[in-house]
Amino acid sequence: MKLNTPRWWYVRDSNHARMTRTALKPLGWVWAAVTARRIAKTVPADSGCAIISVGNLTVGGSGKTPVARETLRLLRAAGVEAQGLSRGYGGRLEGPVRVDPQIHTADDVGDEPLMLAQGSPVWIARDRVAGTKAAVADGAQALVLDDGHQNPALKKTVSLIVVDGETRGDEWPFGDGSVFPSGPMREPLKAGLARADAVVVMLPTDVEDADPELLAVFDALPVFVARLTPEGPPPSGPQVGFAGIAKPWKVERSLKAAGCDLVDFVPFPDHAAYSDADMTFLTDRAAVFDAGLVTTEKDWVRLTPEQRKDVVAWPVVARFEDEAAFAAFLNDRLQSAR
Numbered sequence: 001m002k003l004n005t006p007r008w009w010y011v012r013d014s015n016h017a018r019m020t021r022t023a024l025k026p027l028g029w030v031w032a033a034v035t036a037r038r039i040a041k042t043v044p045a046d047s048g049c050a051i052i053s054v055g056n057l058t059v060g061g062s063g064k065t066p067v068a069r070e071t072l073r074l075l076r077a078a079g080v081e082a083q084g085l086s087r088g089y090g091g092r093l094e095g096p097v098r099v100d101p102q103i104h105t106a107d108d109v110g111d112e113p114l115m116l117a118q119g120s121p122v123w124i125a126r127d128r129v130a131g132t133k134a135a136v137a138d139g140a141q142a143l144v145l146d147d148g149h150q151n152p153a154l155k156k157t158v159s160l161i162v163v164d165g166e167t168r169g170d171e172w173p174f175g176d177g178s179v180f181p182s183g184p185m186r187e188p189l190k191a192g193l194a195r196a197d198a199v200v201v202m203l204p205t206d207v208e209d210a211d212p213e214l215l216a217v218f219d220a221l222p223v224f225v226a227r228l229t230p231e232g233p234p235p236s237g238p239q240v241g242f243a244g245i246a247k248p249w250k251v252e253r254s255l256k257a258a259g260c261d262l263v264d265f266v267p268f269p270d271h272a273a274y275s276d277a278d279m280t281f282l283t284d285r286a287a288v289f290d291a292g293l294v295t296t297e298k299d300w301v302r303l304t305p306e307q308r309k310d311v312v313a314w315p316v317v318a319r320f321e322d323e324a325a326f327a328a329f330l331n332d333r334l335q336s337a338r
Contacts, residue, residue, distance in 0.1 A: 005060040005246045005270070009175045009184045021175070021182045028179035035150060035187045039195075042152040047132040050142040050157040050334050052082075055149025057161060057192040058174065058184040060246030060270065063202035063228060064162040065112045065298070066318035068146040070226070071160075072120040074327050075142055080334070083140040085131050086113040086147065088124030090271045095125035096134035106302040111271060112146060114301045128153045142334065149195070150186055157337045158197050158330065163218075165201035165210045165225070166250065173214060189217070198222040198329060202318065204250070205229055206257045222329060225321045234260035235312045238291035241265040242282055244272030244299055251296055255314065263289040272302070279307050286310075 008017035052071060056062040068084060075082035088095060091110035099109050099117040106114050109124045116122045121138070125131025128151060135143055145151070149159060164173050175183035186192070193199075199218045201210045205227050215223060238261045243251040248267035255262050264285060268278070286293050293311045300313035320326045 005184070009178075010173075012176075021178055024182035025178060028182035028185075031181070032179040032185075032187055032191075036191065039150070039152045044152055044155040045129045045132075046155050047129070047136065047143065049132070049136050049140055050080075050337060051132075051145060051148075051154050052142060052158045052160065052330070053145045053148035053151075053154075053156045054160050054162060055145070055147055056163065057149070057186055057189060058164070059180050059186055060184060061250070062162045062164045063200075063226070063318060065115065065146055066228060066316065067160065067162050067200050067202070067226060068144050069116050069119060070318040070320070071330070072116070072144050074323070075144070075330065076120060078327065078331065081139055081141040082120065083135050083138070083143055084113070084116045084120055084122035085128065085135060085143045085145050086110065086116070086122065086124050087126055087128070087151075088113055089147075091124060093124060094127075096123055096127075096131040097125070098123050098134070098138065107273070111298050111302045115298055116146065149192065158333045159195055160198055160200055161192065161196040162200045162202060163214070164247075165203045165214060166207055193218070193221065196221060197333065198224060200320075201225050203227050204254055204257065224326045224329070226318045226326075227321065228254070228316045229319045230254075230258055231315045231317055234258050234314050235292055235294055237261060238263045238289050239294045239312075240282065240286040240289060240291045241294050242268060242299070243296050244268035244270060244274070244302070245296060246270045254316070255294065260294065260314075263291050268299075272299075274299075274303055274307060279303075283310060 008020055011017045054064050054068040056064050072082050088110040091108050093108050099113050099122045101117050113122050113124045123131050123135050179185045199221050234255055241255050241262050252265040294314050297313045297315035
């Protein structure tokens with residue numbers, strides 16, 4: 001069963017949140033131990049090409065897929081035959097399969113690979129080593145792994161950690177440091193950072209700077225700031241928004257910040273598959289307000305062609321504040337690995 005990201009993971013000053021986290025901590029210790037053992041016991045395979053891992057330390061949305069897409073774009077602009085590799089979460093195909101947006105659906109390959117494949121060659125494979133071999137045979141000089149930080153199967157050239165830098169009020173990006181299900185962490189912060197080469201802090205366009213308290217956590221690593229930037233304005237007129245991502249409330253806030261006349265917003269679980277009943281509900285809700293329907297690009301690719309007719313996608317992309325510095329960092333790492 002798919003669930004929304006629990007808000008109590010991120011709330012400091014709440015007795016209910018503290019009690020819930022405390023009750024679940026033993027399960028988090030088990031999760032952390034299993035992850036650590038798997039990473040320690042696995043001997044990473046040498047793929048024969050550069051591996052750039054884009055991952056995160058938390059469960060749920062941090063912006064890693066937009067960063068993976070932007071990394072692919074920058075590498076390909078620099079003349080590197082870079083391709084994407086994903087396990088294809090949510091899709092039925094095991095792979096290795098090169099994603100073709102003309103024939104594959106999100107049910108086949110997952111929503112994130114389908115979105116990445118709009119701009120770059122992308123492979124999905126449950127077995128990352130097999131996927132790498134297929135991509136290299138296809139001419140890949142570098143592979144960008146979407147969500148690869150806790151997967152030790154491949155020897156990595158660069159490991160990037162993407163962090164949600166939108167820290168406001170009583171929220172903080174790593175919760176109290178607890179590992180899932182007690183908190184949002186996939187593994188303890190110290191363990192995850194020890195395998196990282198750099199950190200990408202993701203900010204929305206309307207947040208001026210990253211929290212200094214957050215940046216201080218990464219003082220031993222290079223930090224690059226990127227922003228989720230809309231590719232265009234939201235649709236005009238009243239809109240009912242909906243999103244099935246890890247943190248749907250961020251989409252609602254971003255639409256409002258971009259000037260959207262958002263009259264209602266409906267959250268769905270992450271990677272939600274939209275049924276006809278869901279779409280009927282959304283269409284009826286929009287009719288109440290004489291409004292249109294707007295959603296994220298990631299949600300839009302999960303819709304059927306028939307469902308898309310009445311929905312506008314509002315795509316956002318990651319853009320680095322210092323693109324030249326990030327590109328130079330990648331180039332230096334790739335050159336030193338040769």
